[in-house]
Amino acid sequence: MDILESREAALRAKVLGASAASPPLSALSERLRALQTQLEQLSGAVSGSSALQALCTHLPNQRIEIVILQNTDYLPFGSPDRENASHLTLQSAGAFALGSARAGDEMKRAAILSSAERVEQATAQFRRLQELQVVLEQLKAPGAEQQLQVRRLEDDAEHQTERALAVHARVERVLAAYQQLVLVLSEKCVEYNALLDQLQV
Known part of the structure; x- marks a missing residue:
């Protein structure tokens, strides 16, 4: 414009x-x-x-x-x-x-x-x-040059959208892995606590 x-x-x-x-x-x-x-x-x-x-x-x-x-x-x-x-x-x-x-x-x-x-x-x-x-x-x-620039901008916007979706998917996978890690650590902490109780007895 x-x-x-x-x-x-x-x-x-x-x-x-x-x-x-x-x-x-x-x-x-x-x-x-x-x-x-x-x-x-x-x-x-x-x-x-x-x-x-x-x-x-x-x-x-x-x-x-x-x-x-x-x-x-x-x-x-x-x-x-x-x-x-x-x-x-x-x-x-x-x-x-x-x-x-x-x-x-x-x-x-x-x-x-x-x-x-x-x-x-x-x-x-x-x-x-x-x-x-x-x-x-x-x-x-608009002329051919303006239409070409508009198409380039549209292509760039589409690529940026695809990249944003890919980053969002990666972030969701990282969060899922982090939640799984937290769950495993919580279980290990419970097991370690039970082992300490047995040793104290």
Whole structure:
């Protein structure tokens, strides 16, 4: 783990130009959310540009229709044709005003979101995010050297466990022999005591 942490810190310093201290996890999640928001805004700008182009191609037809409908002053006052023409003129004018307002909003949005500086910033952040993802993948899946070291440590731990079990077995055998020796000495002491009693008599 120490090797992986030092490697990750070195890569972060190389990519981000930051210190070797590990940043909190919240900073990475905030960068991910900010990048996703910027990409969504860029996607909206592209779709808004397409809608704006379609709207601009449709606006001249609306202007022509309004001009034609406005040239109905020669119709008699109160005639159905003149009333229908006035009604259509108001509807077309309202649609034209609404379309113009939307076109202006889309144009402002496209001008703000499609600036070269913001695109370059989003591209740089996206590349940095890809490099960080590579680092995270390396931390999740260690390389061949790290896996070899882990296997060596596991083998050493297994050998140490086997040695500890062998030593424990030897200690148990020594204790059993000691207990047997104590028992034999106790019996001999009893026999010696009985022999002394017989000699005293």
